Amino acid sequence: MTDDKSLPSGFEQFADLAARWARPTEGERSQIRWAASKQDFADFYAAFMPKLDEALALLADQSLEGLSGPTANLFELVCAFAEATPHHELYGGSAEVPFSFSARRFVPAHRDRPSASPVLR
Amino acid sequence: MNAEDPTLSHIGRSIAEIRAELGVDPVSVEAIRDPAVYELEREKIFRRAWLKVATAWEIPEIGDYKVKEMPVADTSVLIVRGKDDKIRAFHNVCTHRGNKVVPNGDFESFGRSRAGVVTCRFHGWVFGTDGPLRSVPMEEGFGKIDKSCLGLREIACDTWEGFVFINFADPPEQSLLDYLGDFAKLFGGYPYAESTTIFRYSTVLECNWKVAHQAFSEGYHVPTIHAGSLPGFRGVEHSDFKLMGPHASSTIYGAGMDTAASTAAFAGVLHGAEPHRPRPDQLPPGINPTRRTDFQFELPNLFPNLIIHLSAGCGYPGMSFFTHQFWPLDHGRTLWEGINYFRPARNAAERVAQLHVNALHRNAWLEDTATMEDTFTGIRSGAIDQMYLMDQEFLIRHAVRVHDDFLAA
16 A cells, blocks of 8 residues: 555545545554544544445445555545444544453454455465 | 254253253352363363364365464364365474474464475474375484374364364264264354355453353343443343253344444445345254344354354344354463454455444454453452352353363263
């Protein structure tokens, strides 16, 4: 992935969000999420939730193997959104799951690249 | 309970029958607290029972292997698909001087031998992926050596529905199928191998393995522990209790929860897709036999340390099933492994929807695991000598009984 976080036509207004949130791996996205504030989650949610269905419709036409450029950036942004929404909708803006075990001790052992083959080997 | 399969009718139990069979008295926590019990467990449970260590689809090609560290048996295990396509298990130990043949840096790792051999990096002894010692550098320097006796030390290994089990006993007291017994009939037939997309998490918990196992063995905790991640969860119901020798199971039904707006959007992607939609029709006939629409998942304990929650997409959106396993590292340390299984996403939208569902479930697991170290500390304190178990915690009561039977054998 490059630093270029340009997005497909119709999603250009989310360039700042993509620069902040879009990352290819669960581990990288978790680091950003753990550092986010209640306001960060609220802003992300308020901005992108109205466009979620449109983004999902666009991604439904994209194979995982063929993701590149602006479409891959949008995919990474929606991945981050998918993991961030519970913190706004369920956890009152907390970056931690309330009353939980430390997420930092939870090791994702699956292949940590959502755009790669999802099959663990 | 299972009109379609009369051969399984004997495993069903009402609550009254469960109470009559397993009792209602409190259960001692001494087996959790006493380090000496752990030493017995290693010998009498983990060296006797069949243990799931892999899935066939993790090592789909000839030469694929998995290395799994198993401190409970003081060994490292090599599970490998040989040239004859058969999956075998070996101690990952060079028969020269005991070095690991395949070095690894984690509790489990994967690789592939294209040439059908694995080579010890210490002195270059070469073993076939089917076990025999193929070659020894400077063999003449040993004076006398019989390579035919120096193959990798094999561990009993068999497969059920694509789940690979091993048994350290030589020979095992029962075949895998006999050990699984009615469990294999109850859970057999679901297309597990289609769900090759996995999200696996692990963590080392500072608690006895049974504390972790028991915490995941009941649904009584759902309205409290999961008030954050499963808000408004209504009417969780544990029913269809089943006893199957050393194994037991029950069904979790529930009227669902308050669905957040983003979850509704992501779930819509999965529920509208043929590979990911709820498939109650694919459940084996003994599970949710009346095809209730509020079926969430089946919750079995496969003794000693495996739970397979079969949901067929009916519980968490798109999820076929998920598993927990609890591996003792020592008396007070446990490797927990949780794995979510989905069918492969056909496009990027399905994939990101799976990520959302996985995140919700991972967060629920974070809530689950929050209790375990505290529970172990509490039990070690000596403040309580018994635990009081209600009907929905019968899997714990049953597992304790089987545990005691194994130790007494």
